[in-house]
Amino acid sequence: MDLSTTNFIGDLVREYSPYSWVASIVNGVIAIVAIMAVGVGPSPMLIWWERKVAAFTQARLGPMRVGPWGLLQTVCDVIKLLFKELITPHGADKLLFFLAPALPLTGSFLVLAVIPWDHNLQVANPGMGVPFIIAVSSLGILGTLLAGWSSNNKFSLLGALRCGAQMISYEVSLSLIMLFVVLMSGSADVREIVLSQQGNVTDWWIIKAPFLGIAAFVMYMISATAELNRGPFDMSEAEQELTAGFHTEYSSTAFAMFFLAEYINMVATSALASVFFLGGFLPFAFPDFGFAPIVGVVASINGALAILPGFFWMAGKILFLITLFMFFRWTYPRPRVDQLMSLEWKFLLPANLILLGLGAVFIAFGLILP
C-alpha cells in the first residue's frame, strides 16, 4: 500500500470489509469527527487571536481577564450566546429564516472536506476538486441572500443585496485565479496541485511561475478578503450604514452560526491559498541553486525541516495567512461600495483574464521554472 497516495483509513477498512461502501461510511464518520476537530476547534482560538491582533495593532492588550492572556474569553462568549433568547422577528419567513444559518456552514464544511491536510489526511479527493470547491462555496452566498430576505428588515435586505453582489463579483475573480493554478499544475485535483509543487521553495507556484505566481497570489488574497466579507471589504456590515447587514435580526446561536461560518471559511480560504501557492502540506525547503559549497548544508537543514509532519506545515501556513487577513482588516480603511465593485470588474477581472493568457504563453514558451 503506497501511503503517499492512498486514503489511509478507508483503504484499511476496504481490506477487511467485502463491501466498499462500508469503507466510505466509516471514512465519512471519522471525517466528520476530524473536521470538527481541525475546522471548528480552532475557530474560538482564532476569534481570540483576532482580538489580540486588533489590540496589539492599536497598542492595547485586548482580552486579559478570563484565563491566562484572556484565552478563555471566547468560551465565555459562546456560553453567553447559548443562553440568549432566539428571537424571530415579526413577519419573518420562518422556514428560510432558520434554514439560512445552516447554508454557509454546510458550504464551508464541504470545502474543508476536500482540502489535503497531509499526505493521508483528506476526507475525499474528487478528481474535480477545484470546480467542486467553486460550486459548494456558492452555498454561502445563498445563505446570505436568504437570511437578508427572510428577516423582514430593510437593513437586512439591503445588506444581503450588497453582500451578495460583492460575493458573486469576487467569486468570478477567485474562480479565474483557481483556473490559473489548474493551468499551471495541469490538474484540477487538489492533492495533485500540492504534489506538483514538490521540491524546494522555488517549486511553489508563487515563485515557480515567474512574476505571474506572485501577482496571482496577491489577487487571490484581495479577492478572498472580499469574498469572506472581512475588513476592509466588509461592506455588508458597514455599521454606520446598515446596522449589522444581513444578520441584523439574528440573535443567540443563529447569529453564532454565521460568525462560526465566517471563521471556518477563513480557515478554508487560507488552506486553499496555501494549497495553490505555498505548497500545501509540503515542508519548507531552502533552494541550493546547485552552488557546490552549500549543497550539503542546505540538504541537512532541509532534512531537519522535513521531520515535522506535513500537517504542522499546513497549519503553520494557514495561521500565517490568517494573520495576514487580520492585518489587512486592522490596517486599511474601508472603501465605498462602488469603489469595491469597480476594483473587481474594472481591474481584477481584466487582470485575471490577462494573467490567464500570459500563463498559457509562459507554458508554451517554457518560461516556467524547472
Added chain:
Amino acid sequence: MIADIGFYIVAFAMLVSAIWAVTAKNILHSALALIGSFFGTAILYLMLSAEFIAVAQVLVYIGGVVIFVIFIILLTSRLGDKAEIAPAMRKILAFALCSAMLGTFLHALDRAGYLVNTKTATAASDFASMRNIGLRFLDPGANGFLVPFEIISLLLLITVIGAIVIARKEGE
C-alpha cells in the same frame, strides 16, 4: 441493487421538490425547491459516473442560476411575498402543453429504445472525465468539439449584449 434503491430515492426526492417548486405560493420557496431538483440531477449524473457533468450541474445551476434567480427576486422583492394566481384558462392551457411535451419525449425515448432500458451502463468510467472533455474541446478534428466550444463564448457574448440592451431600455 443498492444503486437502484438509491436511484428511486433520489428520483422521488426530485419529483417532490419539482412539485413543490411549481406549487409553492412564495417564489423564493420555489427557487429553493429548484435547488433540490437540480441537486438530484447532479446525484444522478454522479451515479452514471459522469463526474464532471455532476460538478458542472452544481456549479452552474445551484451556484449560478439559482443565485441569479434569488438575486433578482430580492431586487424585485415585492413579488416575493405572493405568487400571482393564474387564471383557470391559462392553467388548462399550460397543463395541455406540458402533457403534449411529456408525450413527445416519451414517444421519442421509446422510439430510440431508451424507455425500457435492459442494458446496464457499460461506458468506461473515464468516458466523461475532465481530461477527455478537455482534449475534445481543443480538438479541431472530426472527433472534436472545437467549433461548438468557440460558439459557446459567442453565445455568452450575445447574452451580455442582450441583457445590457434590455436593462438600458428599462433605465431610460
Added chain:
Amino acid sequence: MQEYLPLASFLFLGAFMAGSAMLTAKLIAFESGPNAKKNEAYECGVETFGDARIQFKVGYYLFALLFLIFDIEALFLFPCAAVFREAIGGVSGLTAFIVMADLGLFIFILGAGLVYAWRKGALKWG
C-alpha cells in the same frame, strides 16, 4: 462515485450543527414571552415604517448576469486548462498553435463582452 459518499455526510453536518445549536438555545435560554415591541424589526430604535421588501434598481441584475456568464466560462475552461500542458506538448496529436489560438479566441470573445459592458456603463454601481 466512491469519493463522493463521505462528502454526502458533510452535506448534513452543517444542517445538523446549525439545527442542534438553535435547538439548544431554544431549550436552555431564558425566554421573556411574546411581546410586540420585542419582535419588531430592529431599525435602530425608530419605529418601523412601510414594507421591508422594497423595490431596487433592476439594473443591478447585470452584475448577477455577468457573474453567471463568467461562471459558465470558467467551467468550460477548466477541462481545457487541465489538459493544456498535455495538448501543447503534442502528446495527444493536437497542434500547439491551434490550441493557443482556440483558448486565446475564447478568452478574447469574453473579454470583448466585458469591454462592451464597461463602455455601456453597465459596470457602474449606484
